[in-house]
Amino acid sequence: VILDPPLMLGMDAWAMKAAKRFGFVDRITPAGKTRRRRSVWPSREAMATSLGRRGLFRGFTPEALNDYVETGTRLLDDGQAELVFEPEVEVAIFRNLPDHLTSRLKRLRVPVEIVAGERSDLLTAARIRRLERRGLTLSRVPGGHMFPMEHPSETRAAILAAWHRFQSR
Numbered sequence: 001v002i003l004d005p006p007l008m009l010g011m012d013a014w015a016m017k018a019a020k021r022f023g024f025v026d027r028i029t030p031a032g033k034t035r036r037r038r039s040v041w042p043s044r045e046a047m048a049t050s051l052g053r054r055g056l057f058r059g060f061t062p063e064a065l066n067d068y069v070e071t072g073t074r075l076l077d078d079g080q081a082e083l084v085f086e087p088e089v090e091v092a093i094f095r096n097l098p099d100h101l102t103s104r105l106k107r108l109r110v111p112v113e114i115v116a117g118e119r120s121d122l123l124t125a126a127r128i129r130r131l132e133r134r135g136l137t138l139s140r141v142p143g144g145h146m147f148p149m150e151h152p153s154e155t156r157a158a159i160l161a162a163w164h165r166f167q168s169r
Contacts, residue, residue: 001162003155004116004123004145008099009130016099031094034087044069044081056146064149105134111169113137113162115155117147137162 008016019025026032041047048069051057057065073081105112114131116123118140123131128138139158143150 001159002112002114003148004120005114006097006122007101007105007114007127007131008097009102009105009127009134012127013099013102016097020095020099025095026091029094029097031091034090034094037087039083039087040076041073041081043079044073044075047073047081057149059143059146059150061149061152064152068149105136111137111166113139113165115139115141115158115162117141117143117145117150119144120147121145137165 015028016025019028026035038050041050048065051069052060052065057068060068069081072084074084076082112135114123114136116138120143122145123138131138139162141147141151141154141158143154148155
């Protein structure tokens with residue numbers, strides 16, 4: 001079970017290869033924004049308030065946002081909250097999204113199901129068709145790309161349903 005993956009297939013894979021080769025990958029992935037992202041807030045409360053207003057986090061349940069803030073920060077000696085994960089690591093991940101999976105997906109020997117948010121910006125209709133042509137199954141749950149934090153119960157149900165389908169094969 002894969003949760004809303006950034007699978008680059010077909011033309012997307014070629015575009016990603018070109019972006020990497022010619023140095024504009026930061027403009028077509030979140031890498032550019034991540035490099036400039038804020039990493040310290042006056043407090044965890046200030047961080048939660050700030051993030052809760054932003055698009056990516058706006059749909060989080062209060063519990064998910066609180067868990068993100070509590071586990072994703074360390075308190076500095078002066079009381080400020082600092083992210084524990086390094087932006088440089090995230091930038092490297094975005095810059096190195098796989099662009100070589102088109103032929104490899106055909107050789108998978110295990111069932112694969114993708115669970116994605118109904119409003120995900122990663123899985124367009126064309127991308128869904130490409131995935132389905134390769135035999136991958138897609139389940140949709142409410143929410144966008146961050147649906148596990150927006151709709152945790154529905155996400156859990158979708159994962160369990162996929163698991164049960166795997167068991168019955």
